[in-house]
Amino acid sequence: MNIRRAAPVSFTALAAVSALLLTACGAKDDAGSTTGSGSVRVVAAFYPLKFVAQQVGGPEVRVTNLTKPGAEPHELELQPKQVAAVADADVMVYLKGLQPAVDKAVHLEKPDHVVEASELSPLEEHGDEVDGHSGHDHGGGDGHDHSAEGGGDPHIWLDPTRLATVAVGVGETLAEADPAHAADYRARAADLKTQLDGLDNEFRTGLASCERHEFVTSHAAFGYLAERYGIDEIGVTGVNPDSEPSPARIADLQKLVKDRGVTTVFFETLASPKTAEALARDTGATAAVLDPLEGIKDESKADYFSVMRANLDALRKALGCQ
Structure with missing residues (x-):
């Protein structure tokens, strides 16, 4: 039987109906x-x-x-x-x-x-410029918006x-x-x-003396981390990990990676690694995981602290830190 509604149901109505169904039927909570x-x-x-x-x-x-x-x-x-x-x-x-x-x-x-x-x-504005600066926007890059609304x-x-x-x-x-x-x-x-x-002290100490200060990541999520510890994030895309970079962006990044001796292109766990892997392959760099911690697949095996320490280890290796 098809039932058509003349107007959309409000969030409040949905919440009320759902609560009644849960109470009446003893349904499993999948909120x-x-x-x-x-x-x-x-x-x-x-x-x-x-x-x-x-x-x-x-x-x-x-x-x-x-x-x-x-x-x-x-x-x-x-x-x-x-x-x-x-x-x-x-x-x-x-x-x-x-x-x-x-x-x-x-x-x-x-x-x-x-x-x-x-x-x-x-919140602060962070740029994902091709010129390698991950602090406040200096006008570079290809216009990716990685802000919250x-x-x-x-x-x-x-x-x-x-x-x-x-x-x-x-x-x-x-x-x-x-x-x-x-x-x-x-x-x-x-x-x-x-x-x-x-943990902050671990990062400050671990990233204090490094051969390189620029890292490339598929998802421009690490602006606050980069700003805090004096390193530079270069984002392939902006805040949306599923967005696709333009061919011009890829060309600029290929040149930057080669010219500046970037050794690692990072991808994340919850999005496709294809673009990062292709950029690494085309430039002779290594592809590796840098996790923005937006979600953890198995919380019995990892938590905020363990993932952040894994990120620190990955950055130290990529940047050649002492």
Whole structure:
């Protein structure tokens, strides 16, 4: 039987219907990847924010990640049960502009407590110029936009000090949502900040003395990391890992890699490596993984810290660091 609707169903209506179906039928919750058994319901938009929520929330929280393991977060479309999860969240943790569907759900469903990560660590503009500068845009490159809805580079979690700032903010919001455990949240947030500050020191020390300072990556996600540690990212494409570079861009990159002795072209785990592998093959460079940590396929085998340390090892090898 075909049923036609005269008007689109609202997010609020979808959430309500989904909640009723779950209650009536005892259906399995597929709102996302959920961990923990605490009573405080936390919804995180994608992996790094989910990791922070878990670490800071501890046993008091149950965290749902709207972006399932191994999925690319940039083009997430929410299912009704996911909208319902946003509506029912005690705390919502997201980054405005990265995932428009999440932005819309938060705006319409108005969860009780919200952490918007870029309010804690403001976004910056980063260029992906062919001239090798990965800091603020100097006008080079081929015009790739790798901002969050034009508002700046969203990949703040790749600078551990910025993620530490977000962790402290999550701790304060959890303390407000669940005052009985406020001291526990703040203590765990402080502990995570200490760990992230230690990781920052590992990167500063590990990248302090290198033969080269430029690296090529298929996805221009590492602007904050490059800026923090004094190295230069050269992005094949912008923020969208599925976008395709123009032939002129490829030609410019081939020349740059050869002229500057770049040894490694990095690709990531959640997108096709074909362009990076072709660029490496054409220039005699090596293709290797540099993970932007937008999602982890198997969280039983890796977490934020292990992947970041693997990234540090990969960069040290590519840059010839002492």
